[in-house]
Amino acid sequence: MSDVLDLTRDLIARPSVTPRDAGCQALLAGRLEAAGFECEHLRLGEVDNLWATHGRDDGPTLVLLGHTDVVPPGPASAWRSDPFEPTIRDGVLYGRGAADMKGSVAAFVVAAERFVAAHPGHRGRLALLLTSDEEGDAIDGVRRVADLFRERGERIDWCITGEPSSKARLGDLLRVGRRGSLSARLSVHGVQGHVAYPDKARNPIHLALAALDALASRRWDDGYESFPPTSLQISNIHAGTGANNVIPGELEVMFNLRYNPHWNADRLVDECEAVLAAQGLDFDIHWHRSGEPFFTPEGTLRAAAREVLAGFAGAAPEESTGGGTSDARFIAPLGAQCIEVGPVNASIHQVDENVAVADLEALPDLYQALVARLLA
Ligand SMILES: [Zn+2]
Numbered sequence: 182m183s184d185v186l187d188l189t190r191d192l193i194a195r196p197s198v199t200p201r202d203a204g205c206q207a208l209l210a211g212r213l214e215a216a217g218f219e220c221e222h223l224r225l226g227e228v229d230n231l232w233a234t235h236g237r238d239d240g241p242t243l244v245l246l247g248h249t250d251v252v253p254p255g256p257a258s259a260w261r262s263d264p265f266e267p268t269i270r271d272g273v274l275y276g277r278g279a280a281d282m283k284g285s286v287a288a289f290v291v292a293a294e295r296f297v298a299a300h301p302g303h304r305g306r307l308a309l310l311l312t313s314d315e316e317g318d319a320i321d322g323v324r325r326v327a328d329l330f331r332e333r334g335e336r337i338d339w340c341i342t343g344e345p346s347s348k349a350r351l352g353d354l355l356r357v358g359r360r361g362s363l364s365a366r367l368s369v370h371g372v373q374g375h376v377a378y379p380d381k382a383r384n385p386i387h388l389a390l391a392a393l394d395a396l397a398s399r400r401w402d403d404g405y406e407s408f409p410p411t412s413l414q415i416s417n418i419h420a421g422t423g424a425n426n427v428i429p430g431e432l433e434v435m436f437n438l439r440y441n442p443h444w445n446a447d448r449l450v451d452e453c454e455a456v457l458a459a460q461g462l463d464f465d466i467h468w469h470r471s472g473e474p475f476f477t478p479e480g481t482l483r484a485a486a487r488e489v490l491a492g493f494a495g496a497a498p499e500e501s502t503g504g505g506t507s508d509a510r511f512i513a514p515l516g517a518q519c520i521e522v523g524p525v526n527a528s529i530h531q532v533d534e535n536v537a538v539a540d541l542e543a544l545p546d547l548y549q550a551l552v553a554r555l556l557a
Pocket residue numbers: 248281282315344345
């Protein structure tokens with residue numbers, strides 16, 4: 182049984198559903214301390230975060246970024262084997278977190294141990310940053326750690342996130358950015374009344390139609406570098422009492438914007454509110470800013486990753502900015518170049534989440550090769 186497989190199984194057996202860490206970070210810190218890393222445990226609110234460093238800060242700092250928490254497994258009976266009992270069938274390891282992302286975290290630690298053993302006097306600093314609040318609200322996790330780093334003046338040059346990014350084969354996709362995400366909950370106020378007496382009511386559905394159409398049909402931009410165009414999607418819309426002879430007094434709408442670096446959240450808020458105001462609506466709106474977009478242009482990190490991944494996948498990786506958001510959104514604003522490289526993501530957040538044992542066993546070599554390119 183290989184080291185990385187053993188460690189991944191030990192992590193899966195700890196049921197660390199967000200925001201619980203269930204002892205994962207203590208296990209990992211023990212390994213890293215034995216390898217010469219300095220470990221700082223940052224408990225923020227309900228959330229455990231681990232900052233482990235090796236080397237000196239007179240050179241570049243490379244951070245391996247990951248999370249020890251997992252999404253809930255749902256009913257265990259839907260799984261072929263218990264989600265928190267790591268099980269291998271036909272060369273595939275099953276368990277909650279196998280792909281997202283306990284396998285990557287175990288591979289980070291094994292790669293870090295091997296790298297510092299081979300290069301005890303390496304240049305710069307190698308660091309691991311692990312949180313137990315990535316899959317949840319992500320408030321007391323890397324977001325707050327990044328605030329703390331900003332206060333301390335902690336410098337980060339490069340950041341490799343281990344999120345499962347590969348499509349069909351390990352290393353076939355290199356994530357070089359992510360879109361921003363901004364959500365809104367809109368209430369349009371009208372006056373309730375009888376449908377037979379519309380002059381005595383104000384129908385918020387009718388009043389809002391033009392504004393919603395303007396928001397939904399707007400072409401926000403034509404894309405940015407490898408980013409797709411910014412998109413606004415209405416996800417929920419609700420009004421009415423259930424009776425077909427009552428004009429409702431309120432309309433509730435939820436929508437979300439996924440946006441590229443042409444925009445930031447403040448400017449999108451202004452634009453949307455201007456559209457609503459231009460239609461003369463009486464409204465309240467509550468915004469949730471999930472994270473600004475980030476983009477890592479061509480440079481040292483991208484070039485190193487492209488070469489290493491090509492060696493593993495047998496062909497140059499696709500370089501993509503697709504997918505949802507990740508914790509890299511909090512590290513990029515510190516001035517770091519960020520990329521994401523991890524195992525195949527086909528089963529993440531699903532029942533019977535899994536990772537191929539062969540991919541898992543190759544991951545430490547992949548991360549170690551990347552670290553060596555940057556710090557050896
Ligand atoms: Zn994840």
